[in-house]
Amino acid sequence: MQGTPKRPRRAPAPAPEERKLDPERSRRLLLEAAMDEFSEKGYAGARVQDIADRAGLNKQLITYHFGGKEGLYKELGRQWLRREAAFNDPALPLDQLVARYLEEAFADPRGTRLNAWCGLAGAVPEEDPEDLSDLRRRQAEGEIAEEIDPAMAMLLCVSMVAAPATMPHAVRRFFGADPDSPEFREHYADQLRRIVRRLAS
Amino acid sequence: MQGTPKRPRRAPAPAPEERKLDPERSRRLLLEAAMDEFSEKGYAGARVQDIADRAGLNKQLITYHFGGKEGLYKELGRQWLRREAAFNDPALPLDQLVARYLEEAFADPRGTRLNAWCGLAGAVPEEDPEDLSDLRRRQAEGEIAEEIDPAMAMLLCVSMVAAPATMPHAVRRFFGADPDSPEFREHYADQLRRIVRRLAS
DNA sequence: CATGGTCTCATCTATGCGTTTGACAAGATC
DNA sequence: GATCTTGTCAAACGCATAGATGAGACCATG
Numbered sequence: 323m324q325g326t327p328k329r330p331r332r333a334p335a336p337a338p339e340e341r342k343l344d345p346e347r348s349r350r351l352l353l354e355a356a357m358d359e360f361s362e363k364g365y366a367g368a369r370v371q372d373i374a375d376r377a378g379l380n381k382q383l384i385t386y387h388f389g390g391k392e393g394l395y396k397e398l399g400r401q402w403l404r405r406e407a408a409f410n411d412p413a414l415p416l417d418q419l420v421a422r423y424l425e426e427a428f429a430d431p432r433g434t435r436l437n438a439w440c441g442l443a444g445a446v447p448e449e450d451p452e453d454l455s456d457l458r459r460r461q462a463e464g465e466i467a468e469e470i471d472p473a474m475a476m477l478l479c480v481s482m483v484a485a486p487a488t489m490p491h492a493v494r495r496f497f498g499a500d501p502d503s504p505e506f507r508e509h510y511a512d513q514l515r516r517i518v519r520r521l522a523s
Numbered sequence: 524m525q526g527t528p529k530r531p532r533r534a535p536a537p538a539p540e541e542r543k544l545d546p547e548r549s550r551r552l553l554l555e556a557a558m559d560e561f562s563e564k565g566y567a568g569a570r571v572q573d574i575a576d577r578a579g580l581n582k583q584l585i586t587y588h589f590g591g592k593e594g595l596y597k598e599l600g601r602q603w604l605r606r607e608a609a610f611n612d613p614a615l616p617l618d619q620l621v622a623r624y625l626e627e628a629f630a631d632p633r634g635t636r637l638n639a640w641c642g643l644a645g646a647v648p649e650e651d652p653e654d655l656s657d658l659r660r661r662q663a664e665g666e667i668a669e670e671i672d673p674a675m676a677m678l679l680c681v682s683m684v685a686a687p688a689t690m691p692h693a694v695r696r697f698f699g700a701d702p703d704s705p706e707f708r709e710h711y712a713d714q715l716r717r718i719v720r721r722l723a724s
Numbered sequence: 725c726a727t728g729g730t731c732t733c734a735t736c737t738a739t740g741c742g743t744t745t746g747a748c749a750a751g752a753t754c
Numbered sequence: 755g756a757t758c759t760t761g762t763c764a765a766a767c768g769c770a771t772a773g774a775t776g777a778g779a780c781c782a783t784g
Contacts, residue, residue: 343750343761364643367567370741380763385742387761435643438689442565442639446692451699467721473697474714480693481682488639491647492681496674498652513675520668520721544730544781571773581732586774588730 349387351377353401356394361432364439365395399440399447402433412456416465417518421511423483428507431487438488452476467523475521482514550588552578554602557595562633565640566596600641600648603634613657617666618719622712625684629708632688639689653677668724676722683715 355376359368370391374381388394409426411419427434440446457472466475486493490501499506556577560569571592575582589595610627612620628635641647658673667676687694691702700707 345761348761364565364567366565367644369739381741382743382764383762390742391740438639438643441690441692442636442643443568444691449692449696452696454697469717471698471710471714473699474711474718476697477686477690477693478679478683478718481686481690482679485678485682489642489678489682490645491642491650492678495650495653496655496677496681497672498674509672510675513672516670517675517679517722521718546730549730570771572771583733583774584731592773 345387348377348379348383351379352384352387352394353398356398357432357436360395360398360439361435365443365445370394396447398436402436403447403449405433410456412459416460416521417515420479420483420518421515423479424511424514427483427487434484434487438484464523466521470521478521479518482517486510546588549578549580549584552580553585553588553595554599557599558633558637561596561599561640562636566644566646571595597648599637603637604648604650606634611657613660617661617722618716621680621684621719622716624680625712625715628684628688635685635688639685665724667722671722679722680719683718687711 352373355373356368358376359373362368368391370384371381373394374384384390384394388397409423411422414422454472454476457466457476460466461468461470461472461475466472486501486507493499493501493506497506497509499509553574556574557569559577560574563569569592571582571585574595575585585591585595589598610624612623615623655673655677658667658677661667662669662671662673662676667673687702687708694700694702694707698707698710700710
């Protein structure tokens with residue numbers, strides 16, 4: 323739909339010295355490239371040819387290593403689940419914890435965006451109900467007001483951390499700033515901390 | 524094989540009551556169906572055949588009336604812009620205003636979802652920077668704390684109103700409830716009001 | 725009954741994914 | 755060293771599908 327049907331540029335140079343038979347490296351490159359492509363265009367919009375181009379590899383390798391587009395996608399999902407767990411640091415105040423997640427999302431929004439695509443498409447593998455015990459503890463300790471459902475606090479944090487990556491147009495409209503600019507990021511992080519602090523009693 | 528003159532079989536007199544030439548009705552049905560399809564699967568995932576099926580019309584009519592898939596999509600966007608403006612009621616307290624938007628989003632999440640698809644795909648037509656003067660007034664009147672950027676308040680409201688429609692998986696994970704159930708909706712509306720009230724000084 | 729806007733059917737073209745084929749390179753095995 | 759196995763590339767093909775097109779039928783109206 324949007325204008326130029328241009329393909330992503332091929333990965334830099336062939337890097338001749340590194341040019342070996344290295345299935346592990348190929349897998350890695352393909353997963354990286356797939357992350358780029360899928361997070362950018364979603365599953366339906368992604369093109370295996372473009373993924374191969376980004377990786378600088380032959381598209382046939384996608385079939386060879388992952389059994390096709392869908393296999394690659396699912397592998398990404400599996401990887402995401404593996405990495406997602408255990409980032410929470412119970413010792414940190416909630417506002418700082420959220421700020422850290424935000425930093426993460428700014429540094430690499432691909433996971434965030436991929437998740438958003440999945441949610442919209444309704445294609446979420448199946449996840450266990452989130453463990454909210456930590457949030458409940460925080461509530462007991464006064465970081466979250468009694469009147470607020472910890473689930474609501476959680477959703478708020480997740481939504482607001484994701485927003486700059488998933489709703490860049492809204493950011494531009496409301497803030498009149500480039501979502502990628504350092505100034506905006508700093509401002510947003512500061513504001514988000516204030517919001518989170520306001521969840522406290 | 525030359526020709527049996529091939530008179531297309533006459534339709535077996537189907538439901539003559541509704542059987543008319545009514546371009547306005549066709550347009551309406553197609554736009555309705557397109558809203559369903561696009562909001563459900565996004566632009567790349569949508570299928571013109573499915574739109575036609577939903578509308579109960581011939582898919583060629585999409586080309587005829589709108590010049591194709593993209594034309595239909597853009598028409599939807601135009602319609603959205605037209606309807607979106609002027610829903611704000613300055614007299615209402617902020618929390619109630621947001622609750623009203625939420626009600627709207629619950630009743631028909633298609634606009635919300637369509638917007639989310641657009642944002643992710645980066646295909647946003649072009650929107651003027653939002654008018655935040657009303658929010659600034661609310662800030663001056665104490666509905667929003669001085670330390671909070673009205674743009675941030677706006678983004679929070681929009682995000683949280685949209686969340687149940689755009690992140691149903693997150694809702695299920697965090698709340699352990701069906702995003703479509705009346706119980707959840709009531710609970711969520713209540714919680715959102717509390718959150719918004721906490722933006723006040 | 726001639727006309728023009730509306731609609732249908734069959735077809736066309738492009739694209740995307742996957743597969744096949746055939747060649748080659750590097751290790752491993754004998 | 756000969757041979758086998760695995761990883762990689764390139765080009766081409768098959769095949770389904772999606773979106774668009776063309777020719778003509780239908781219908782209302784003047």
